[in-house]
Amino acid sequence: MKTPFIRLLTALPLTALLGCDSGALVEPAVLDTRAAPAVTTGFVFDASSIATPPTGGLPANLLARTAFDDSALQGALIGSTEAFSQTDVVGSRRDLESRTWLLESDPSEGQALVLNKLGAGPATPQEPAVLQRTAVARLQRWGIPASEMGPILQVKTYTQAEADGVLAAPELHRYKTFVMRAINGIRVEGHRAVVTHGVDGTFQRALIAWPPLARTGHLLRTRLATADIEQRAREALVAEGESSGNVRLFWKYVPARLATGEWALALRVGAAMPAVDGVNGTEEPRVVDVDVSAIP
Secondary structure, three states: EEEEEEEEOOOOHHHHHHHEEEEEEOOEEEEHHOOOOOOOEEEEEEEEOOOOOOOOOOOOOOOOOHOOOOOOOHHHHHHHHOOEEEEEEEOOEEEEEEEEEEEEOOOOOOEEEEEEEEOOOOOOOOOOOHHHHHHHHHHHHHHHHHHHEEEEEEEEEEEEEOOEEEEEEEEEEEEEEEEEEEEEEEEEEEEEEEEEEEOOOOEEEEEEEEOEEEOOEEEOOOOHHHHHHHHHHHHHHHOOOOOOOEEEEEEEEEEEEEOOOEEEEEEEEEEEOOEEEEEOOEOOOEEEEOOOOOOO
């Protein structure tokens, strides 16, 4: 029996691409160094990434709520003039279909999924940098401004068949562009857009979690000193059952829906502990949120 499966081949760890909690993608620098077990009790903090506290406000240009209207999704994101018909409605989620495309959107959650029904053609030479620029341009045409874009990762996926325990050579499957949401350089937890191109360079898929932000109600800053944040991180880690190890601290914005249905951001610090190899196995990397008494 042959069993096909997909592998993501990239220099980044898979946990960094898929996220460690609540769908959050963790910066590669947080998890790319495996630490040896601590020889002394207590935590060793790397606070270099939070040495400069956030000072910027909300950007003037933001993704508009109208970006999730059917016309914007079909015309600007997909780039199609085909007629779409509604196939299903569940709560605020709507499913639509045309001759070539499947479209699922949920404006209240700020989510959209686009699928090309035709699939890709035969493989042709592609330049990943060009596909990345094409993906970013598609998202900007749809309405995501550069002021909301953070790190961008370009990767390839491969399929690999297995027959009687023998693996065949990997075959290129897709090109994927990950665009992370960031405000003033600080990542927004769980918000990203993934644009997929086929081996022939055609647009095949978009998976988006990018709810429009409210104009007010955000908590973007903190008055806490670095030493105070380290103490709070220590307490949060102990509460999660940790007792010692290397810890990297980094800023993050955590989104929450307001009573109005709009989304606002609150500043937190992530306390990241790398994987640790021990005699009884490997402890996976983890990230613990730290409350920093965020203020507007």
